[in-house]
Amino acid sequence: MKAITYTNYGSPDVLELKEVAKPVPEDNQVLVKIHAASVNYGNLVLLKGKPYLARLVFGLLKPKYKIPGGDIAGQVEAVGKNVKLFKPGDEVFGDLSGCGWGAFAEYVSVPENALVIKPANVSFEEAAAVPMAAVTALQGLRDKGGILSGQKVLINGASGGVGAFAVQIAKSFGAEVTGVCSTRNLDILRSIGADHAIDYTKEDFTKKDECYDLILAVNGHHTIPAYKRVLSSNGTFVHVGGAEAQLFQTIFLGPWISMTGSKKMRSLLQRANQEDLLFMKELLEAGKVKPVIDRCYKLDEVPEAFRYFEEGHAQGKVIITM
Structure with a gap:
């Protein structure tokens, strides 16, 4: 599969589009074909390793997680034998920041508690803006x-x-x-x-x-x-x-x-939480919240998306589409 990878902290220039092995879900994991992801401040911290205190979590000298990106929306392709909440074909969205990141790729395997079912009244791009x-x-x-x-x-x-x-x-x-x-x-x-x-x-x-x-x-x-x-x-x-x-x-x-x-x-230090994501799902379904999207970039344009996001003038969310 194609994925954005990096091996050193730095500017968006350190990000590269590469072919990497497609993940295989473990017994408690869900394999998701990613349709959209989004850029957040946490992604900048992960990219730059700044503030330096963040390196205690993300890796002191080099990044621990080789594929950045936290928010995803996509479709379940396969599930491990112990997964109970999802089945192949389900449309889902979720936050990977608590389970290894990896959103800027075509596929990801994640624990089922990182995901919830995507509301039918929002697009993949809108859902990826949320978590x-x-x-x-x-x-x-x-x-x-x-x-x-x-x-x-x-x-x-x-x-x-x-x-x-x-x-x-x-x-x-x-x-x-x-x-x-x-x-x-x-x-x-x-x-x-x-x-x-x-x-x-x-x-x-x-x-x-x-x-x-x-x-x-x-x-x-x-x-x-x-x-x-x-x-x-x-x-x-x-x-x-x-x-x-x-x-x-x-x-x-x-x-x-x-x-x-x-x-x-x-x-506040935000923490990924499936219950809170379910709460947001209900607000989305009720039409009480509507994601605001500034612009979309393709997977090979992730460095450009980061440069734009760094400027600090995005109106709403910056989305990555696969």
């Missing part, structure tokens, strides 16, 4: 943020992969949602249901009088004290992405702020 980004948004809003109906929620970086899902998921919980993005993305925010949109090129929400019950930081460079200023008295801030300085402030200052006052400052 890592949508589950990150869900875990940030629900598990770390404790989102409740009627709350005022702000999503900073609302037009990217995680942010676009966060807006729609927050709306499904009954929140009043404000999205922060650039001028070119304002229409996207309105189209996915944001109640309010702030153009960060024209105004800084951290300097306004409006306060929020929950802030999800998917992007941006604001300091933790700036976020704290616009949290309501019992509000919660959740760091998902953005500047590294912001991450370290959340890790080291966040616990102290949380212990010494009523405002909570938290960070």
Whole structure:
């Protein structure tokens, strides 16, 4: 089969399209013919080995996983003898980040708990956009943020992969949602249901009088004290992405702020979870969430897809088609 491989950390230039052995499913595995995959921030970490702490998991000097890519959507071709949830012909989608990665290839063998049945009302490309980004948004809003109906929620970086899902998921919980993005993305925010949109090129929400019950930081460079200023008295801030300085402030200052006052400052490390993916499947089937896709690249164009994704201006998700 064809797959994107790499043997050293670095820029997208280290990625190569090669012929490799087609996997054979073990007793508890599902062999999936991949139709589509997607690019996420985690893929960049895996590619570059940065931040360096990530190398404790991905390999100190060289990458442990030779085929990158986490999100997939495709069709089951074969199953191991102990697999109970799927059969050949099933259309599935899932997150491989917890079981060896390998999405940028024509086939992959994975444990059945990494997959769920694809909703009939979404395409393979749309399904591939969902797993890592949508589950990150869900875990940030629900598990770390404790989102409740009627709350005022702000999503900073609302037009990217995680942010676009966060807006729609927050709306499904009954929140009043404000999205922060650039001028070119304002229409996207309105189209996915944001109640309010702030153009960060024209105004800084951290300097306004409006306060929020929950802030999800998917992007941006604001300091933790700036976020704290616009949290309501019992509000919660959740760091998902953005500047590294912001991450370290959340890790080291966040616990102290949380212990010494009523405002909570938290960070999220997304974890692949079949139950959360099933939750997203229900939202997709109900039409409460619609994946936003910026553009699609073919398998041999993965390096180009990474270069585009690195620029940080993708409107929604960047998809790889096989």
